[in-house]
Amino acid sequence: MATSSAGDWLVGVDIGGTFTDVVALPRAGGATRTGKVLTRSGDRVASLVTALSAVGLDWAEVGDLVHGTTMVTNAIVQGRFARTALVSTRGFGDTLAIGRQNRRYLYRLDRKPKLDPLVPDARCFEVDERCDHHGNVLRELVDSEIDELASELAAGGAEAVAISLLHSYANPAHEERLAARLGERFAYVAVSNRVNPEAREYERTATTVLSASVMPLAAGYLDSLEARKPAQARLHLFHSGGDMASPEAVRHLPLALAMSGPAAGVTAAAQVARELALDHVISFDMGGTTTDVCLVSQGRPEIASDRKLNDHPLRQSMVAVESIGAGGGSIAVYDRGVLRVGPESAGAEPGPACYGRGGSRPTVTDANLFLGYLDPDRLYGNELRLDEKAARAAIGQLAAEAGMDLRDTALGMVKVTNQAMVRALRRVTVERGIDGRRCTLIAFGGAGPMHAVAVARAYGVAQVIVPAQSSVFSALGCVHAQMGYAQQQTLRVPRQTWNVGLINDVRERLWARLAAPLLAAGFAVDELAVEETAAIRYRGQSYAVEIAAPDFSDSGRLGRDFLEQHYRLYGFATDEPWELTAIRMRVAAPRADIAALTVPPAAVSAAGGTGPCLFDRSGERMTRRCDRSALAAGETVHGPAVIEDAFSTVVVPPGASLVPDARGHLLITVGEAP
């Protein structure tokens, strides 16, 4: 990041569906400011300005603004897309309609079995050209073909164009010629070899079309934002890969924002892991309707490249968040001998019964209120008081149906919810061959700190951390972001015909593409950090094993690393031939060190009050309740205790103990239930 003058601020803003969070850091040093305001869904720019004023800042004081947003995510989930045209290789124009020919629902005949293609027949165009998988040109693309296409496209009324030719990951030349020409006529052109240079034509094409289809939306937003902000404020966007991108880069690849929100929380968790030198951490972000879980190893979030969003393939390097549709708003039902929680959610409207906004069905939040973890006398988020009677009535109805008493029903709702969380934790660790019980859970989000210790116990995790600034954690992730870009590129090199020259050519091209926006921002080549991952598999396998920091000049060592990793993941390894199938690269710029964001702890813990809470069937326990800001560093709080701030509640059940550290992180030893 360019040097900044004294007095300006680094600001992270995360615009979520309900709240916009902000963290502001003075470059000259001094106290961090944080805030949380309601999102104005109609006008995101206004939300941003409101967030700034909530921390007493004006645009003019902002040096760098890093901004996470659900704008692209919501557009995809709600199906708001631009009119997009698709250009394919002759003979392959139906790739989107064919898909992978599998159906979404095995037993539901009534539902549509797969997505309708985002591009209708009338806007699908084919050009006469062909390459093979080595990138050899089998049929040259001639200029007259391009001319013809350009005029047909212009007549077709498309707002955006996606170009996806067969094997373009191996030879981008034809796509680039088309892009150069169509770029003269269309403002929005997405090119598959730049969006996703990987094999498998359906996924690459769908990803490219999806990116094209949100280009006008992203550009419109960035235009209005840039018109509003003063020249000195540098704008950055937080992308799904866990880094930040320039507005220019986002204009070309808006799909990079698809998982912006969840990724920001994971980045903040990774920062805490690095601060505290924790090897394996699971980021646990439990909100009202979803819970996002991600593994962070050695301070780096795990990265995935083959995720979907609402059934749309999203082949981008992104933080490997596992999302489950359960949270505080999930509704509990009794169904033939079973107490189920979710997948139905009360959402923000009408919300849990205890919100008193018309919800009457029992949610997890209602159970948490009934059990005494939430406080009916407290004002949550500066505006919400919870209605204990409504919660009790909703749970009472469920209890009657299930033939259980109220307490068992409420405890059961929480237990079933926590079990679903354990399943998600297991998935993110098992996939990576990590024993989850050696991990530390970093809990945030509205409901995360309330459930974390019980979830940790159910999975056998020994330590939970509720980090400093947990209620604005995603905004904090924005502040900690580096400017960086990542991408995965297909190449196929068998062990027997190892070709370092070919590999290095591919790496250089990849580097050049990822470094370009950083060089344009004024960074020098030797400032840029490069991280690589090699994807290696046995010949015949489909899933590759990832090897970090590979040395491509030493295939012997790479092979040994692969065998070791395969054994760790799957419990066996053989000496069959293997092959390199892809390289993933991240190129990042350095940034000024940010001092750890400390929350000044109190000198002496205030006493706080007490209240009854239920933790298990043994009955109510008088439980200490105190304000988070009133805790003194280093002083142990033994469970049962409930620690509260304006937006979240930390539950420390009997047998667990909590110590705030000097930075304001709450370190919880899970212990065993007595």
Next chain:
Amino acid sequence: MRSMEARATGTSGMTVGVDPVSLEVIRNGLTSIAEEMSLIVMRSARSPLLREAGDLSSALTDADGFLVAQGRDVPMHLGVMSFTVREFLKRVPKAQLRPQDVWLLNLPEVGGNHLPDVKAIRPVFAGGAIRAFAVSLAHWADTGGALPGSYVPNATDAWQEGLRIPPLRIANADGLDREKLDLVLANVRGAAEREGDILAQLAATRIADERAQQLFAEHGLDTVMAAIAAIHDRAEAEMREAIAAVPDGIYEGVDWLDDDGSGQERIAIRVRVTVSGSDATFDFSASDDAVRGPVNTTPFITAASVFYCMKALLGPDIQPSGGCYRPMTIVTRPGSVLNPGIDKPVVGGNHETSQRIADAVFRALDPVLPGRASAGGPTTSGLILFAGRRRDGVWTTLYEVHGGGEGARAERDGMPALRVHMSNVMNTPAEVIEAEYPIRVERQALRRGSGGRGRHCGGDGLYRAYRIMEPEISVTSMFERRLVPPYGLDRGEPGAPFRVTVNTTDGRSFELPGKTNLRLNAGDLVVVESCGGGGYGAPDRTGKSE
């Protein structure tokens, strides 16, 4: 034995002793064990079908072999695995089983379907007794036999189809039994690949055992056992309620296989469904006799197809546990195409005849459950199997299935290029085919106009042209709906039939039969045009759907 009984034993009514919370937690715990097994096999196995297309399944059964939880849902496997362990236990008494055993098995007559689907079975012990079984089923790319890929379209007996593995203890507490493994590997093509598949399956069952022990420790063995009983009872109650809502009566349905590859055409699959209260009997006795070619199938496949239809028609969300199937009785006649005896070839019956059984059941129940079933769809794997050597000398087998047009429904058109009913295996992308096999995909497109007309139209089939790039490539076909096209419903028109054409470099062009094998050479072209779906409702004059 005159008939084959698929009815599960057990008591009905809710089991007492497990609270609603523990039941839900244990149920999810069991399902996540099965899911984890599938994840391990899919990520580490070698056979292309497992990796690209996910032709595998994992299950946990109770101590008697009744299905409790299933990972990846391939409806065909789901049904078959309801029998695998039960039939296995008839061959191998529990007293012979030891902790850490893993048994391999692929015999169709022992709770199976066809030789390529190899099961690894591990007993899970706790408190000195067997409490559960973990089963990993995987489709191996080769199990020996007369042709690469182990699909022998002109096979006339079971032994030509490949290596037959009776229950075989491949691993025990001392580890892998190398001699038995070598015997298996010596009889299949691609020994190294197959060893990878076996190791992946063993790893999956080991993890399942570990996870089950954790579950027992966490909740107590008795509680878990009681929960398993309750899961069965609950599924049974739900299925009974759904069946009770179907009017009592006798309903008949029929559909026809194209041919058996050995000269016999139009082979009838007939079902007589008797619904009585909350019970349903499916009697297939009137189906044709066993045939020479490999479209015979097992009573287990027959049951699997019935289970699928009943879930799709009546209870998509019912937990697929053993109890769900208790209200159903499936009867097949020994000597018929659905109960042929151990000597008949069955490899294609697994995915062709199984689909025809489903068609017959849907057609039987359509009049009494109007609007629930779809019109006829691509109820065939559309399988073309290419095998040969690449230029670098490596032996490769491309096992490619082709979806077609979905049958139209009362409320909507069918979608194009789709797999329906008993299978859900994906295609192999052209970019993967060209990189890994000596084949070039010249065109892949929708086969426009192939969907049957109707008030709602059937979906369009697929068009895919494969150029052979090396000499001496073996091409095997195993597909249906070439002679008997997908049917329309409620006066909708049938879809266009399946057609595969071969154009050779010496100028010949001919249609490929549905069950055949031939050798092609560099430059030859194979054009697959899969069937369109049937229409629903009478078409208006324009033939356009609403």
